[in-house]
Amino acid sequence: MTQPMPGPSLRGAVDLSALARPAAPAAPPGAAPTGGPAPTGVVVDVSEADFDAVLQQSLTVPVVVDLWAEWCGPCKQLSPVLEKLAVEYAGRFVLAKVDVDANPRIAQAFQAQSIPMVVALIKGQPVPMFTGAVPEAQARQVIDELLKVAAQNGVSGTVDVGEADPEAAAAPEEPPLPPLHAAAAQAFEVGDYDAAVTAFTQALNENPADADAKAGLAQAQLFGRVDALPADVMTGLATAAADDPTNVDAGLAVADRDLFGGHVEDAFARLVDLVRVTGGDDRARVRTRLVDLFEVVGGDDPRVAQARVKLANALF
Template identity: 60%
Template structure:
């Protein structure tokens, strides 16, 4: 990635001190998961000389981010200060988004001694996250970055921070299933949650995301692309490649492929394609400009 990411303009920015956040010195951090900003990123680069820093570029509207970020946080905390996770809201920090050339999110990049190292783009299962983190620690060790952050576990009053409220039982059941790769069980749990409350937005989003993960884990990228190229009007073949594109963060490619297919099919064969597009729109979020653009094109094709 050298040359693809330009962080030079962010290296020497003065950071406003704020204990417990990315702006604080490494010795004052109270957590291994911090929020990074355009202004504080110079400090993050310095910390990357002590431990590898994982940068998670996300946004509130990004559905796959909500699937991936908790996994990254969990794996980071398990490493006990050997890695710092810096979360970057790309909407609030446009200079960082531009510096990392974040054309799609979630995008995860590591920093070792100030140098960017690619990790992954798009939602990936926990096992793959763990494998990539293990490789990251090996690369860091090869470059002499083997420190540990002295992170405290209590707040300024000396008390433990407030715990997050527990997940509803069926949501917790779904998360537990996802963590062990049992996507079928997670789908069942989310479907039960929706049967109890059809307006449960978290269950709707979770169900869409885990269905996507379940579909893509069964696919071979090269075989799927070859099948789609050989049969451009085969809906399932195009669905497979669109799923892989979306899971890999190539949102516009996924939408464009299905919209092109929709435009070419006879009217009596279009319904499954429209339904799949609507499902994928829900994963990304209605406010995302890529969804807005794709919806507009879909509407024009419908009418």
């Protein structure tokens, strides 16, 4: 679901002070420094441990923060676009990539309700940009506006492009996607999840062992279901699920929204509980949805392994 945010502005910023570390006392002469520097390069991976250094870096150069997760299909479409622009803009902004699963406090600080979510930092203040996998032209337009806002606030420095990891710069390009996968990726980029479902379904018809297509299909179906529910309808379903733990339709919708927003354990727990209190066709629907969400997150994720055990216990 692509949701453009208001244009870049320093107004209405959320409080990131919980992520900033207090200033350390001066070290004795000759002692090693206690605080690490900001990660170097135009594209950097950022964790909770070094986020304070990135806040400091935003005093001199705009920082674009890409909140993503490994299981998020649209994230995988957007991140390469942002990385390309970061290189193209040659150090006029830093792209800081944050895995929300590994760094939940950063996601909470930015009040991330869904991903991908892109915000910027100017002088330590968060600046809304957009959510969802937007096209390159739209991302470029928002970044241009961000640079104008940054310059108006006295932040117009650059980072040395030469600081980028030389091994990363020399890495070979990834092979092109198969045609149907490429069509699905393009559909994801513009928010046409029905078209993505069609492309991945055709890919699976041609090759039932295509694990990437199977995962992509589950992701496209999830994003299509979430996209189809307006906020007011979702609020009503959340209330219905809370009032009646056996309400399958409401429970399925809330689990979708939980997973979409990165609350993986909550989504899995809700559906396991629904399996326990339902039977017949309803139980089969819930089990099928839970297995689909396992595909979205990925079988290698330990949360999936744990939920599979709980599902088995609930069924038998």
